[in-house]
Amino acid sequence: MNISKIKEVDAPAFSKLAKRIILESPDYSDTTKKECIHCFSIKKIKSDLKDKTILLIAAKNKGKPVGFSRGHFEDGIATGIFWLQWLGIDAAYRRSGIADEMLSSLTKKLKTKKYGTHKIVCVIRPENNASMSLFKKNKYRKLTTLKKHWYGEDFTLWYKNL
Numbered sequence: 001m002n003i004s005k006i007k008e009v010d011a012p013a014f015s016k017l018a019k020r021i022i023l024e025s026p027d028y029s030d031t032t033k034k035e036c037i038h039c040f041s042i043k044k045i046k047s048d049l050k051d052k053t054i055l056l057i058a059a060k061n062k063g064k065p066v067g068f069s070r071g072h073f074e075d076g077i078a079t080g081i082f083w084l085q086w087l088g089i090d091a092a093y094r095r096s097g098i099a100d101e102m103l104s105s106l107t108k109k110l111k112t113k114k115y116g117t118h119k120i121v122c123v124i125r126p127e128n129n130a131s132m133s134l135f136k137k138n139k140y141r142k143l144t145t146l147k148k149h150w151y152g153e154d155f156t157l158w159y160k161n162l
Contacts (some may be wrong), residue, residue, distance in 0.1 A: 001098060003105040006056040006068070009023050011045040013065045015060060021068075021088035027125040033153045039070060039085070053077060057106055059089070059098050066093040069102055071120075082110050084122040087131075094130075101139045120161055123155040132156065 006014050019039035022033055038044065048054045053076055059067030066149040084106070089098050110117035124131045126145065136142075138159040149155045 002058075002060045003102055004058060004060075006044055006045065006058045007050065008049055009048075010065065011042045014017075014056070014068050015040050015045055017018045017065045017090065018068050018070075018086070018088060021086060021090065022086075026090070027128045029151060029153060032153060035151065036086075044068055055082075055106070055109070057102060057109075058101055061093065061098075066090045067098050067102055069106060071106075071122075073115075073117075077115055079119040080116055082115070082117045082120045087122075087153060099134050100138065103134075107160075107162065119159055120162065121157065121159045123149075123157055126154050126156055132158075 001041070020035045022028070022037050024039070025033070035111040045056065048056055048070075051072075053073040055069070055071050057069040058065060067089040068086065069084065069088075071082055073079055074081060074083050087099060087102060089102075097112070107120070109115065112121065120140075122135070122140070123146065124135065132142070135158050140158045143157045143159055146155045146157055
């Protein structure tokens with residue numbers, strides 16, 4: 001398994017993977033899916049790759065894209081708080097440890113002097129037991145439930161101090 005920053009040449013493959021994973025997710029409404037897939041257009045990925053406050057991470061198995069993550073520093077790197085927006089794994093590769101590897105790799109990268117991150121935050125839909133289990137196993141803590149938040153849906157807010 002190769003986990004690294006997404007490169008511009010990989011934008012089309014990761015755009016396709018991310019959109020498929022989001023659209024197939026049972027945990028989001030059609031409205032949410034429609035609004036969220038715009039972050040994964042080829043044009044948006046290429047633009048994001050130039051933004052130092054956004055991290056796009058890829059997981060590849062024998063060169064094939066099988067996972068992705070997207071996150072950003074809300075008000076710049078200096079805040080030390082990283083907002084993990086998406087972590088997605090191809091259904092055929094789930095429960096194989098890839099998500100754990102991606103979280104571990106991301107954490108190591110964020111702890112470096114370049115980023116100096118002290119906290120990672122993310123939200124998870126309350127129905128998404130697999131994700132909650134994954135983040136709990138990786139020492140994230142649930143802070144609260146946000147009722148009728150984005151797109152009128154409930155989300156649980158999680159964090160990890162580094």
